[in-house]
Amino acid sequence: MGLQSDLKTRTKRFNLRATARQEQLIKVAADRKGLNVTDFILESACEKAEEALTDQTRFVFDEQQWKLFMEALDRAPRVIPEIKKLFSEPSVAVSR
Numbered sequence: 065m066g067l068q069s070d071l072k073t074r075t076k077r078f079n080l081r082a083t084a085r086q087e088q089l090i091k092v093a094a095d096r097k098g099l100n101v102t103d104f105i106l107e108s109a110c111e112k113a114e115e116a117l118t119d120q121t122r123f124v125f126d127e128q129q130w131k132l133f134m135e136a137l138d139r140a141p142r143v144i145p146e147i148k149k150l151f152s153e154p155s156v157a158v159s160r
Contacts, residue, residue, distance in 0.1 A: 080105075
């Protein structure tokens with residue numbers, strides 16, 4: 065979902081306070097990218113948010129941790145009664 069497609073549906077507001085130096089830096093950068101300050105801030109913040117969330121999907125293991133992780137993946141799945149029950153019930157989306 066690109067920034068342009070979000071322009072029509074903006075309904076939320078962020079209130080920010082910045083130093084004079086931060087304001088000037090952001091204004092110059094936005095101008096150089098051909099964006100207004102709002103679009104520049106939103107684009108930059110969304111990129112940073114995506115990076116932060118992406119980082120949570122990467123694992124770094126030492127050799128022992130890797131071995132344990134691989135053993136866990138190789139084990140047969142456990143049957144968890146609560147999950148089995150959950151998946152045997154109709155979906156909330158279907159039941160409406």
